[in-house]
Amino acid sequence: MSTVSTDAEKRVAALERKLERERMARAETERIAEKATTRLYAMVRDLEMFEHVLEIIPDPLFMIDLDYTPKFMNAAARRLFLGDAKSEEPIESLNLTERYPRWSLRLLEEVALPVVFERGAWRGELTMLRADGLEIPVSHDVVRHTVDDRPCLTVLVRDLSESKAVEAELRTAAYVDPVSGLPNRRAAIDDLANRLRQEDDRHESSSVGVISLGIEGMKDVAANYGHDVSNRLLIAIADRVQSVLRPGDVLARLGPSEFAILCNLGVDGPGIIDDLVGQVFYELTRPFGLHGRHHTLSAYAGAALTTFTSTTAEALLRDADIAGARARSQGRFKFSLFDPSLRITRISQMEIEQELHQAVNHDQLRAFFQPIVSTRTGMAVGHEALLRWIHPTRGMISPATFVPIAEENGQIVEIGRWVTRKAVEQLSAWNALRDDEPLYMSVNLSPRQFVWPGLLPYLKSLVETMSDPSLLQMEITETAAMGDPRESIARVREIRELGIQVAIDDFGTGYSSMTYLKDMQADTLKIDRAFVRDLFVSEQDRAIATAIVELARALDMKVVAEGVENDEQLGVLTEMGVAQVQGFWFSQPGPPEQFAANGDFMFQM
Numbered sequence: 270m271s272t273v274s275t276d277a278e279k280r281v282a283a284l285e286r287k288l289e290r291e292r293m294a295r296a297e298t299e300r301i302a303e304k305a306t307t308r309l310y311a312m313v314r315d316l317e318m319f320e321h322v323l324e325i326i327p328d329p330l331f332m333i334d335l336d337y338t339p340k341f342m343n344a345a346a347r348r349l350f351l352g353d354a355k356s357e358e359p360i361e362s363l364n365l366t367e368r369y370p371r372w373s374l375r376l377l378e379e380v381a382l383p384v385v386f387e388r389g390a391w392r393g394e395l396t397m398l399r400a401d402g403l404e405i406p407v408s409h410d411v412v413r414h415t416v417d418d419r420p421c422l423t424v425l426v427r428d429l430s431e432s433k434a435v436e437a438e439l440r441t442a443a444y445v446d447p448v449s450g451l452p453n454r455r456a457a458i459d460d461l462a463n464r465l466r467q468e469d470d471r472h473e474s475s476s477v478g479v480i481s482l483g484i485e486g487m488k489d490v491a492a493n494y495g496h497d498v499s500n501r502l503l504i505a506i507a508d509r510v511q512s513v514l515r516p517g518d519v520l521a522r523l524g525p526s527e528f529a530i531l532c533n534l535g536v537d538g539p540g541i542i543d544d545l546v547g548q549v550f551y552e553l554t555r556p557f558g559l560h561g562r563h564h565t566l567s568a569y570a571g572a573a574l575t576t577f578t579s580t581t582a583e584a585l586l587r588d589a590d591i592a593g594a595r596a597r598s599q600g601r602f603k604f605s606l607f608d609p610s611l612r613i614t615r616i617s618q619m620e621i622e623q624e625l626h627q628a629v630n631h632d633q634l635r636a637f638f639q640p641i642v643s644t645r646t647g648m649a650v651g652h653e654a655l656l657r658w659i660h661p662t663r664g665m666i667s668p669a670t671f672v673p674i675a676e677e678n679g680q681i682v683e684i685g686r687w688v689t690r691k692a693v694e695q696l697s698a699w700n701a702l703r704d705d706e707p708l709y710m711s712v713n714l715s716p717r718q719f720v721w722p723g724l725l726p727y728l729k730s731l732v733e734t735m736s737d738p739s740l741l742q743m744e745i746t747e748t749a750a751m752g753d754p755r756e757s758i759a760r761v762r763e764i765r766e767l768g769i770q771v772a773i774d775d776f777g778t779g780y781s782s783m784t785y786l787k788d789m790q791a792d793t794l795k796i797d798r799a800f801v802r803d804l805f806v807s808e809q810d811r812a813i814a815t816a817i818v819e820l821a822r823a824l825d826m827k828v829v830a831e832g833v834e835n836d837e838q839l840g841v842l843t844e845m846g847v848a849q850v851q852g853f854w855f856s857q858p859g860p861p862e863q864f865a866a867n868g869d870f871m872f873q874m
Contacts, residue, residue: 276447280442281439281442281443284435284438284439284442285439287435288432288435288436288439291431291432291435292432295408295427295432298326298327298328298427299410299425299427301326303410323341323343324343324344326343326345326425327345328345328425328426328427328428329342329343329345329346329348329349329350329425329426329427330342330343330345330346330423330424330425330426331343331346331350331360331423331424331426332416332421332422332423332424333365333421333422333424334419334420334421334422335420335421335422337364337365337366338361339360339361339363339365340361340416340421341360342360346426347360348400349397349399349400349426350363350365350368350399350400351363351400352399352400352401367398368397368398369395369396369397369398370396370397370398370404372395373395373396373397376393376395377395377409380393381393381409381411382411385411385412385413385422386413389412389413390410390411390412390413391409391410391411392408392409392410392411393408393409394406394407394408394409394429395407395409397426405428405429405430406428406429406430406433407426407427407428407429408426408427408429409424409425409426410424410425411423411424412424412425443455444456444459446521446522448500448503448504448522449503449504449507449522450504451507451520451521451522451528452519452520452521452522453521453522453523454521454523454524454586456521457519457521457523457529457531457582457586458582458583458586459582460519460521460531461477461479461531461582461585461586462581462582464477464531464533465477465575465580465581465582465585468533468575476534476538476574476575477531477532477533477534477574477575477585478531478532478533478534478538478541478542478572478573478574478575479529479530479531479532479572479573479585479586479588479589480529480530480532480542480545480546480549480570480571480572480589481523481527481528481529481570481571481572481573481586481589481590481592481593482510482527482528482529482530482549482568482569482570482593483526483527483528483568483569483570483593483597484506484526484527484528484553484566484567484568485526485566485567485568485569485597485601486566486567487499487502487503487525487526487566488525488526490502490559490564494559494560498559498560502557502559502564503522503526505557506528506553506557506566507520507522507528509549509552509553509555510528510530510549510552510553512552513545513548513549513552514530514545515532515545517532517533518530518531518532518545519531523586529586529589530545530549532545534574538574539574539606542572542574542606543604543606546570546572546604549568549570550568550570550602550604553566553568553602554602567601567602568601568602569593569596569597569599569601569602569603569604570593570596570603570604570605571589571590571591571592571593571594571595571596571604571605571606571607572589572592572604572605572606572607573585573586573588573589573591573592573606573607574606574607588607589607591607592605592606592607593605598673621666621670621671621674622674622678622680624660625658625671625674625675625680626680628658628660629680629683629684629687633658633659633660633661634656634657634658634659634684634687634688635656635657635658635659635860636654636655636656636657636688636691636692636695636860636861637654637655637656637657637858637859637860638652638653638654638655638695638858638859638860638861638863638864638868639652639653639655639851639856639857639858639859640652640851640855640856640864640870641653641709641711641829641849641850641851642849642850642851642855642870643848643849644839644842644843644847644848644849644850645848648869648870649708649864649868649869649870650706650708650709650849651708651709651710651711651742651849652696652708652709652710652711652864652868653710653711653712653713653744653851653858654688654689654691654692654695654710654711654712654713655668655713655858656668656672656684656688657858658671672715676715676716676717679717681715681717681718682717682718682721682723685713685714685715685718686727688712688713689712689727689728689731690731692710692712692741693710693731693734693735693741695710695861695868696708696709696710696740696741696868697734697735697736698861699861699866699867699868700740700867700868702866702867702868703867703868703869707737707740708740708868709739709740709741709742709770710740710741710742711742711743711744711772712741712742712743712744713743713744713745713774714743714744714745716745716746719745719757719760720756720760724760724764725763725764725767728743728764728767728769729767732767732768732769737768738767738768738769739768739769739770741769741770742769742770742771742772742792742793743764743769743770743771743772744771744772744773744774744795745757745761745771745772745773745774746773746774746775754789757789758788758789761789761790761791762789762790765790765792770792770793771789771791771792771793772791772792772793772794772795772829773786773789773791773793773794773795774795775795775797776794776795776796776797776817786820786824787824791826792826792827793821793826793827793828793829794817794820794821794826794827794828794829795828795829795830795831796814796817796818796828796829796830796831796847797831797832798831798832798852799832800813800814800817801814801830801831801832801833801834801838801842801852802832802834802838804837804838804841804842805837805838805841811841814830814842814845815845818845818846818847822846827848827849828846828847828848828849829847829849829850829851830842830847830849830850830851830852831850831851831852832852832853833850833851833852833853833854833855834852834853834854835854836854838852838854839854855870856870
């Protein structure tokens with residue numbers, strides 16, 4: 270929980286306590302006044318004694334006849350109406366109807382007094398004008414009684430200015446985000462509910478829409494520059510988004526880096542949403558000034574409209590979030606419009622997420638292996654460890670299904686530790702039985718694992734169990750490596766200092782800088798299967814594969830080509846000088862027992 274959030278909660282709690290004390294004091298005063306009035310009417314007939322006792326009441330109390338002529342005012346009432354408790358101005362000259370704004374006087378006459386004459390008393394809130402002309406909120410306790418056989422009214426007044434201010438401050442704390450000043454989630458839900466009610470009343474071909482907008486990179490800004498800078502960036506983001514909104518659109522902040530845009534739409538709701546998201550993305554692609562540098566962010570958006578989904582505020586926000594999650598999985602500045610099938614997909618993902626916890630605890634995960642083959646000998650020189658989930662009822666679940674979920678919720682760290690440990694154990698078992706060159710083992714590191722603070726200590730503990738740490742190779746994707754190049758360079762060097770090799774996986778699909786790649790000093794480049802697949806389809810892909818081989822040779826790096834599925838691809842890659850390959854043409858990934866006892870594998874070239 271952030272410091273801002275904790276401070277806001279403390280502030281709300283303090284305001285609530287202050288408001289409660291104010292209410293208790295008000296109730297006690299009213300109780301004393303009521304008790305005193307009852308007893309004094311019964312016991313004291315002498316007006317001078319009556320006035321003397323009522324003077325001690327701290328709240329204004331006055332007595333009027335039915336034409337509003339004052340008959341008595343205590344000191345607090347004289348301060349209210351005359352500005353001075355010791356004023357000698359005759360109270361009978363006051364026209365109290367002038368001390369009530371028009372709506373308050375109407376409430377008093379049309380609502381309060383009929384109740385007073387029917388039931389004997391009325392309690393309510395209205396406003397009055399003080400002697401200096403300031404309009405203040407007050408409570409009124411009006412009681413009917415008789416003095417000298419004439420009907421009169423006694424009014425006890427309490428100034429509610431302070432308690433109303435506390436209530437307003439409490440309401441602000443409850444409905445306004447303290448950092449950006451935007452409406453928060455609670456306010457957004459209330460706003461949406463109101464828009465939905467208005468839509469029902471109109472019965473027109475219109476809809477209400479919500480855009481869920483997520484900002485990527487805010488955590489890194491806070492970690493590198495501090496929360497003050499992060500908060501200023503947040504405000505700058507909100508300003509840019511608001512600059513493209515239409516009249517009536519509302520921007521709210523729902524979470525640390527999540528916003529929502531609330532819209533009333535016409536017949537072409539999807540078209541309006543699409544145009545608005547495009548304008549928002551354009552604003553957010555422009556760099557932000559941060560500590561004297563240009564800083565770029567990434568964003569994603571999902572939208573839900575009442576024409577396509579549920580018509581409650583919570584459901585609308587939920588469906589926009591679901592659409593946003595799909596957009597996020599598709600990459601930077603992607604947008605997705607909700608449709609009902611997404612909810613089914615999301616429910617399935619949630620089920621998988623819950624069952625994945627069971628998989629880890631109930632030994633349902635398996636480490637499979639795929640040989641990495643020498644193009645010279647056709648023999649395995651290593652294996653890549655691959656994760657598989659054998660579900661008791663669903664059967665084999667593809668990593669493409671559950672790994673992104675584990676990456677998002679953080680489970681991938683625990684799962685990655687398990688896979689790496691199993692891979693090292695299997696490598697040791699195989700190499701203990703080999704007479705020739707030992708095999709090496711390649712294990713994938715997900716983006717979250719790569720930045721996990723405990724990665725290096727964990728790898729160090731594994732290295733201590735190995736006779737040759739260089740036989741372990743950790744693979745990171747090019748995209749993950751280039752997420753924060755400077756940090757990635759430092760992390761790769763720290764891994765290599767443990768004696769472990771590092772490979773850049775899926776090379777060619779990202780946007781590596783040659784300078785960063787040289788400084789990173791990784792050991793291996795792995796050509797992405799997309800370029801291997803299209804070697805005979807696209808001359809451009811063949812040229813890229815050739816360039817990767819030449820680049821690796823220039824940087825003194827090994828090259829492994831992934832996704833080899835036929836002899837023609839193998840032949841071309843061999844001619845290019847690719848020394849190691851892997852793919853279905855050689856072997857499907859399988860459990861350890863699929864290979865020789867020493868992990869050996871021989872492909873007939």
